[in-house]
Amino acid sequence: MSRKKQVYEKITALYCRISLDDGGDNESMSISNQKIMLRDFAEKHGMFQYEYYVDDGYTGRNFNRPAFQRMIADIEAGKIGCVITKDLSRLGRNYIEAGSYIEIFFPKHNVRYIAITDGVDSLTRQEMDITPFKNILNDMYSRDISKKVLAGITTRSRQGKFCGGTPPFGLMRDPEDKGHLIIDPETAPIIRKIYDYALDGMGCMRISKRLMEEKIPITHVKANTEFDANYYSWGGARISHILRNPFYKGAHLVFRTHQKGIRSNTYDIIPREDWEIIEGCHEAIVTPEEWEQVQELIDRKPPIMKGNVCPFYNLFHGLVYCATCGKSMQVRYEKVGRTGKNRFTGEMREPIDKAYYICQTYNRMGCKVCSSHKIEARDLYNLVLKDIQELAAQAMKDADAFYQRLSSRMERRYLVDASQTEKERQRLEARNQEIDGMFLSLYTDKAKGILTEQRFVKLTAALEQEQESNQKRLHDLTMMQSRADAQESEVRTFIKEIRRYATIEELDEAVLNRLISRILIGEVKKVDGQKVQEVRIVYNFVGEIPEIAA
Amino acid sequence: MEKSKQQKNKVRFVVVREFSGEKSMRETFEQLIERQTCEHFEEWLEQREMAENAA
Numbered sequence: 116m117s118r119k120k121q122v123y124e125k126i127t128a129l130y131c132r133i134s135l136d137d138g139g140d141n142e143s144m145s146i147s148n149q150k151i152m153l154r155d156f157a158e159k160h161g162m163f164q165y166e167y168y169v170d171d172g173y174t175g176r177n178f179n180r181p182a183f184q185r186m187i188a189d190i191e192a193g194k195i196g197c198v199i200t201k202d203l204s205r206l207g208r209n210y211i212e213a214g215s216y217i218e219i220f221f222p223k224h225n226v227r228y229i230a231i232t233d234g235v236d237s238l239t240r241q242e243m244d245i246t247p248f249k250n251i252l253n254d255m256y257s258r259d260i261s262k263k264v265l266a267g268i269t270t271r272s273r274q275g276k277f278c279g280g281t282p283p284f285g286l287m288r289d290p291e292d293k294g295h296l297i298i299d300p301e302t303a304p305i306i307r308k309i310y311d312y313a314l315d316g317m318g319c320m321r322i323s324k325r326l327m328e329e330k331i332p333i334t335h336v337k338a339n340t341e342f343d344a345n346y347y348s349w350g351g352a353r354i355s356h357i358l359r360n361p362f363y364k365g366a367h368l369v370f371r372t373h374q375k376g377i378r379s380n381t382y383d384i385i386p387r388e389d390w391e392i393i394e395g396c397h398e399a400i401v402t403p404e405e406w407e408q409v410q411e412l413i414d415r416k417p418p419i420m421k422g423n424v425c426p427f428y429n430l431f432h433g434l435v436y437c438a439t440c441g442k443s444m445q446v447r448y449e450k451v452g453r454t455g456k457n458r459f460t461g462e463m464r465e466p467i468d469k470a471y472y473i474c475q476t477y478n479r480m481g482c483k484v485c486s487s488h489k490i491e492a493r494d495l496y497n498l499v500l501k502d503i504q505e506l507a508a509q510a511m512k513d514a515d516a517f518y519q520r521l522s523s524r525m526e527r528r529y530l531v532d533a534s535q536t537e538k539e540r541q542r543l544e545a546r547n548q549e550i551d552g553m554f555l556s557l558y559t560d561k562a563k564g565i566l567t568e569q570r571f572v573k574l575t576a577a578l579e580q581e582q583e584s585n586q587k588r589l590h591d592l593t594m595m596q597s598r599a600d601a602q603e604s605e606v607r608t609f610i611k612e613i614r615r616y617a618t619i620e621e622l623d624e625a626v627l628n629r630l631i632s633r634i635l636i637g638e639v640k641k642v643d644g645q646k647v648q649e650v651r652i653v654y655n656f657v658g659e660i661p662e663i664a665a
Numbered sequence: 666m667e668k669s670k671q672q673k674n675k676v677r678f679v680v681v682r683e684f685s686g687e688k689s690m691r692e693t694f695e696q697l698i699e700r701q702t703c704e705h706f707e708e709w710l711e712q713r714e715m716a717e718n719a720a
Contacts, residue, residue, distance in 0.1 A: 404687065494678065498678055506682075506690065506694070510694040510695075511698070514691075517695050524699075528703075529710070613702060616702055617699075617701070617702045619701075625700075626701075629697050630693060630694075632685055645677055646674070646675070646676040647676070647678075648677070648678055648679070650679070650681070651680075652683065653683040654682065654684050654685070654690075655693065656684060656689060656690045657686060658684035
């Protein structure tokens, strides 16, 4: 059987493709025109058993197209004898792969290939010698388009326009300008909360656990949606991504990744230090200073090593450093005397009394590299607390204005606004009086015979019902008001004594991380036979010189 | 004898302060104290409410 005859016994694949870049409005390229052209050609050449394979909106840069893959499967199954396309570029714009299909795959499976407008026919070897060059030109065209699109995106991005897909969580596209981002009032408070937790010194994992506990929903639920917990499945990586994202300080990040090659689907992640950031592009959720502070906090936090659970909670995590080698200090826990009792006095010791800090370099490399710089956790705690209290006393010396401001702010925030309740009460009472008047006029109308008995009953029933519900609401309002009055007096007492509560009595992570940038522990030295150790506390604010009394 | 030896072994700490940042000391403390007071007050309100509900 001749090859030509064999071709006509099998079906003919009429392959059409158009990509978004080729332009959907280009009529000569449209799918319907391609179909008409291919059908006419097939019928004219006696190929009446044909089937369409259509990829609408797929790029020619690769062959991951559903209809094309279906056609390949049919070729491998031996169903297709001929493939016809409008031109070579419809088959593909990647000259290497297009060439391999035309030169290797189709001949291997006895498939005839025809590109109508390019005059290619594998059966007659017509124009086959020029085909690789035409494929290269098609390839160059697609590369050129890619470059132009990328250049356009880069320019827009450098102008601070958002060109990405979904905007970052907490932000949304401005309905009037798609390239401009605005704050999403629903989700922005979550971002603010995450940054507040980070400023309080909480690490990514702890923040994610806290958000899960608070049942704050995530944006995209990928796993089993019927499982309720998946709606709150915050992870450390997600939190870290949010905390590192400059979009939240109102800036725009030009590119986070870089495509390795035009055809490649692999991307290089651009290191943070090479990020191109355009400042002040949209409204910020956190201030740039806060954002920078969070970056510092994340950078300096050493990872927590897994091991035996230490009962001492390390308040100073990421704050204590060796003054000699600059490495962060490790917290260690005494293993002897696990009963927690002091051997001499029999007193119970708290976990902090058994914990101490030593230099990480000394611990790993020994005394030849760095000394231990050991400091007891209790000593450090007391030293820092005392120093902070001294500074607080100095800073809040003449703070009457501040306390007054704080009191009035708290009153505004926490005291129930009674004026609204009073207004509603007055409105309801007036309405009830009005209804009484209406009853009277209804009776008069009925007596005069203007109103029928049936209508009278209907109207009075409706009015009675309204008056009843008004009375009920009035009762509730009176109760609310009396409760609010009792609460108000208690709140006022608390606010009056605000100075008593507005002090720093103990240290916690929020106090430490908001006030202190780092603590450098010096080596223990002997001065006149006495052991002396320097503790340098680096504060997060500008110091003040205390006034010297005259 | 024992006491003096213990005293000799005890480390004397020298605290040195260093300041870095842009905010003033007063502003930083005011913000911190306001935050802490509000938290403390909210806790107090919550406890009061719980006690009221229990009653």
